[in-house]
Amino acid sequence: MSLHPEVIRLLIFLVGIIAFAALNAAYLVWLERKEAGHIQRRIGPKEVGPFGLLQPLADGIKLMTKQLIVPAGVDPILFKIAPILVMVPAIMSFVTIPYGENLVARNIDIGLLMIFAFASVNVLGLLLGAWGSRNKYAVISAARVVSQNVAYEIPMLITVVTLVMITGTMNLHEIVMQQQGGFWNWNILNLAASPLMPVAFLIFFVCMLAETNRAPFDMAEAESELIAGAFTEYPGMGFGVFFMGEYANIVIGASVATILFLGGWQCPFGLFPGVHWFLLKMYFLIFTVIWIRWTYPRTTFYSLLNLSWKILIPISFFNLILTSAMIKVF
Amino acid sequence: MEPSLFTVEGLAGLLFLGLLGVTLAGAVIATCSTNLIRAVAGLALCFLGVAGLYYYLNSPFVALMQILIYVGAICVTIIFAVMLAESSELKRLRQRNGLIGPLGILASGILSWALAGMALKTEWYKSACQANDGSLARLGEALLTTYSMSFELISVVLFVAIVGSLVLARAGRSKA
Incomplete structure (x- = not known):
């Protein structure tokens, strides 16, 4: 019996995607601690390995050797299934993200829709985990997660619709190919399509911060108010998988922003396009996300909702109308 | 085989x-x-x-x-x-009425009998055949031309639902 080469290719990509997600989760924690340290005039982890580079390994071993306690009174099935429900959609979204010209597991024609479809399942996992833990802090956190996600999904999707109107396709590979050339061809500077494109990028980025529950929008796991929010009751690797899912979502958000606005794997000067440019842009965005977390304090819940409903949604609607008018006129 | x-x-x-x-x-x-x-x-x-x-x-x-x-x-x-x-x-959740179970079984039995009968009696196409390519472009075109009336009606229904929920939420809120 011989296996089809496509099957082998998909298997290799699947293993690669899971390794990429796990490695990113581990080393983004290291980056986060290091960056937080330097921002606060400390040096961050340094004892384990050179520059503390083996710290994530030690953390992983610690998490994995901890006993998986299922507290009395929780809903055992939902409690166990919730971390998986956060992790699996993230892995599914990686399938269609093109990191290079040929570096994509499956180039789906409606890849953009696929990413947003699976991103919406993430909330369900958090909600079930929070309810399953039967913990007051977790339930408060779940209520915040839902109202926050509902509020921020709207401006994000409107911005994406605007972009799809400009590109005319939801195929991520084609969207990147349209931004060939130099940085002046990237969608963020596509002022001919809509003069508000840089603003659209800003809206997308803010919504991404809120969608991934990152500071200043980390109301869901506000550790000074809610212990750890939805993760309060989770021990060991249950917590670890939640965290991996969270960092995987940050990577996905940064990747989508790179593809939609920053030209994916295209070089800013039209030279040597390749996966290195993609990773450079993606990690720069992730660096900014962490930078923002350690610079700004947490907002209050009402100002978070006000920002979305009174500022982001009207501006993104205006951008949508402006873009459609520009497309119609020119 | x-x-x-x-x-x-x-x-x-x-x-x-x-x-x-x-x-x-x-x-x-x-x-x-x-x-x-x-x-x-x-x-x-x-x-x-x-x-x-x-x-x-x-x-x-x-x-x-x-x-x-x-x-x-x-x-x-x-x-x-x-x-x-x-x-x-x-x-x-508790079932209040003893009739719910038997009636439910009866209703689902009739429904599956009807569906199975329909599936068996219909003449299916012999080969795998697709009415159209099912692509996004075709779908969008159909929604905005052939089915534009129902498309608009659905959006009106959704709009009414949103306004209705706003009215309900407004009534329950104290004037602060």
């Missing part, structure tokens, strides 16, 4: 049966569970199975919309509503 498990057809058949199993298992959990949140989780599983069936039938757009709308929006909304409404944690 017996279809082998290691051919494309065999794997596709296995996938189809698996998706069918997931859908049915989700439906059974959703109807038989005494715990409301678990029932919604079963419903989500059922929706995922249906989405898988759509993908299997070569309609990736409908499949992804199924996940985005039914799993990502409707199930989340239901759980949120249940979480807000159900204050006592161990409130269980």
Whole structure:
């Protein structure tokens, strides 16, 4: 019996995607601690390995050797299934993200829709985990997660619709190919399509911060108010998988922003396009996300909702109308 | 010839049966569970199975919309509503009326008999045949030309629903 080469290719990509997600989760924690340290005039982890580079390994071993306690009174099935429900959609979204010209597991024609479809399942996992833990802090956190996600999904999707109107396709590979050339061809500077494109990028980025529950929008796991929010009751690797899912979502958000606005794997000067440019842009965005977390304090819940409903949604609607008018006129 | 498990057809058949199993298992959990949140989780599983069936039938757009709308929006909304409404944690659902079970079995029996009869009597196309390519462009064109009236009517219904919920929410809020 011989296996089809496509099957082998998909298997290799699947293993690669899971390794990429796990490695990113581990080393983004290291980056986060290091960056937080330097921002606060400390040096961050340094004892384990050179520059503390083996710290994530030690953390992983610690998490994995901890006993998986299922507290009395929780809903055992939902409690166990919730971390998986956060992790699996993230892995599914990686399938269609093109990191290079040929570096994509499956180039789906409606890849953009696929990413947003699976991103919406993430909330369900958090909600079930929070309810399953039967913990007051977790339930408060779940209520915040839902109202926050509902509020921020709207401006994000409107911005994406605007972009799809400009590109005319939801195929991520084609969207990147349209931004060939130099940085002046990237969608963020596509002022001919809509003069508000840089603003659209800003809206997308803010919504991404809120969608991934990152500071200043980390109301869901506000550790000074809610212990750890939805993760309060989770021990060991249950917590670890939640965290991996969270960092995987940050990577996905940064990747989508790179593809939609920053030209994916295209070089800013039209030279040597390749996966290195993609990773450079993606990690720069992730660096900014962490930078923002350690610079700004947490907002209050009402100002978070006000920002979305009174500022982001009207501006993104205006951008949508402006873009459609520009497309119609020119 | 017996279809082998290691051919494309065999794997596709296995996938189809698996998706069918997931859908049915989700439906059974959703109807038989005494715990409301678990029932919604079963419903989500059922929706995922249906989405898988759509993908299997070569309609990736409908499949992804199924996940985005039914799993990502409707199930989340239901759980949120249940979480807000159900204050006592161990409130269980109880069947009040003894007639519900037999009547339900009767109704579902009639429905499945009718559907099975229809499926068996219909003359199916012999070869695999697709009415159109099912692509996004075709779908959008159809929605904005052939079915534009129903499309507009649906948006009016949604608008009325939004305004209605706003009115209801407004009445319940104290003037602060």
